[in-house]
Amino acid sequence: MLFNSYPFILLFLPAVLVGYFWLGQRSNLTPVIWLAAASLAFYAIGNWQFVALLLASIAFNYGVGHLLIVAKLTPSRRRAVLALGIAGDLLVLGIFKYAGFAADNINALFGTHFAAHILLPVGISFYTFTQIAFLVDAWRGQVAAYALPHYALFVTYFPHLIAGPILHHKDMIPQFAREETKHPDPHLMLCGLIIFAVGLFKKTCLADGIQPLVALAFEARSPSFDQAWLGALAYTFQLYFDFSGYSDMAIGMSLMFGIFLPVNFNSPYKATSIVEFWRRWHMTLSQFLRDYLYISLGGNRRGRVLRYVNLMITMLLGGLWHGAAWTFVVWGALHGAYLCINHAFNALVPNIATPLVRMARAAGAVLTFLAVVVAWVFFRAERVDWALRILGAMASPTNIVFGREEIAALVLVSIYAALVWLAPNTQAIMGYDHGHRRVGDGLRAGRMRPLFLYGASLVLALGILGIQSHSEFIYLRF
Known part of the structure; x- marks a missing residue:
């Protein structure tokens, strides 16, 4: 779904706003879940086949981040966990974004016929870089233990999901947690x-x-x-x-x-x-x-x-x-x-x-x-x-x-x-x-x-x- 489309402007955005502020009168967490679910729906409308990949990326990085923040690991094990997290993110990004480019160049150099034409998930570069920054900051000891709904919303927040900006957890998650944002201004x-x-x-x-x-x-x-x-x-x-x-x-x-x-x-x-x-x-x-x-x-x-x-x-x-x-x-x-x-x-x-x-x-x-x-x-x-x-x-x-x-x-x-x-x-x-x-x-x-x-x-x-x-x-x- 595009921002510059009638369904988004006349249907999706008003419905999400109404639901967000209506739920905000009842609790502080429910609007966060609603907005994260709406963001996933926004992504699924045009990229349904990659929703599972996005959810897997969120679960993987949240789990790695939890280990770095909460688990009492030795410095060497913390570095290994960070390396595993970044390698996993870059591996997924590399497969979906660069496998075709690598195959084409190998074919041109060696006369081979490798085929690697993989559909590129929209926004994968943005949500990957956003989460890599989260992992690095977690390793540096600069991240608090965030609740999963807040982290999921931080990654999927639909105004940024498909084309940026690259968000920073310190800036966004505290805003999602504030009580004042749940009431219309x-x-x-x-x-x-x-x-x-x-x-x-x-x-x-x-x-x-x-x-x-x-x-x-x-x-x-x-x-x-x-x-x-x-x-x-x-x-x-x-x-x-x-x-x-x-x-x-x-x-x-x-x-x-x-x-x-x-x-x-x-x-x-x-x-x-x-x-x-x-x-x-x-x-x-x-x-x-x-x-x-x-x-x-x-x-x-x-x-x-x-x-x-x-x-x-x-x-x-x-x-x-x-x-x-x-x-x-x-x-x-x-x-x-x-x-x-x-x-x-x-x-x-x-x-x-x-x-x-x-x-x-x-x-x-x-x-x-x-x-x-x-x-x-x-x-x-x-x-x-x-x-x-x-x-x-x-x-x-x-x-x-x-x-x-x-x-x-x-x-x-x-x-x-x-x-x-x-x-x-x-x-x-x-x-x-x-x-x-x-x-x-x-x-x-x-x-x-x-x-x-x-x-x-x-x-x-x-x-x-x-x-x-x-x-x-x-x-x-x-």
Whole structure:
């Protein structure tokens, strides 16, 4: 089931909200069980064949975590239990996500005919990484003993289950256990509805609206210079509004339950360096890779050379996390190289004269954006050679075919660029503060309330009218 669908908006979400708050008047635990069951139902509607796998993953990781938290084991046995838990998670992820990729490469190298075409369970990367973080923290002694219903809801919570963000147990489980979240808060429900409406508009009107232009580059056999650039930029903005829209919708519907999700997207194309870009793009994945991979590899504690090696390993694995294809490996390698260059530049040029700061930031923003666009070409292309063909066209300004279609595309891409760089993001408009659990203070005080309500109603109406029969979020495939 998709968030941008009539059954979800008109039936599923209202029914789950009503049941959650009705049960909340009777006990503190029953609403948690209801919400976990509803999340499993949400997953089963489109992925019924993988519900057993999800339940098995929850049971396995909860059991391993219980051993690490409660059982009095020796340090060596605790390490063995942790290794068993992580190995089990990665084995399942590897079989379902990477077995086909491995088989294809073995066949290409040795002329064999192994067949390993396995259907990918939606959301497996997100719930696997969420639980690996739980196990590592349990081994570090940073996890309390959680009740099974709360843990199950933490893993299956439907606003995040299919496409993130990657949740952290310390942040989410205490919220699920709070008595206050079991009773409707009109302010949070209003703010949640507004944020959900904005996210729906971004997806159905903006992301889906520019999607046809992507074909100019990625479905043409020999795109011209202008077609390659327009198609690459169209995908850059499509992915931006698709991911931003999903993130807003997840935060908005979660607020209706009184639960604050972490911000996962913060105007990344406004970044002035690639380091800043990764602090703004898919923020929970960046934090996971930093805390549980990069730092575990040694981070920057073992000298500059090993720091760059660790960055490259982290980003290569981050690329593979997105998909089992060489295009994602190249995408990860590019971003690893970008980060190494960025850190090397910061080390060699630690300070810039004050009069040049604004100019340097502007140049950094342009360079960062262009680097990101180049990497997105590999991210979107079906094969590496197709990506290189598009990049070759982007580097050939002599091959220009600037007709009526290209002029219309340029106008549309320019409008999207203005929205990305000039408009404030949703959390700035709504004053969403995940850390302090605050949102919509201006609305609560009554300032500009009619404007917000009229605007949100219009945006929600446009978003609903823009719903197509089947328009998945791009991050569902990861």
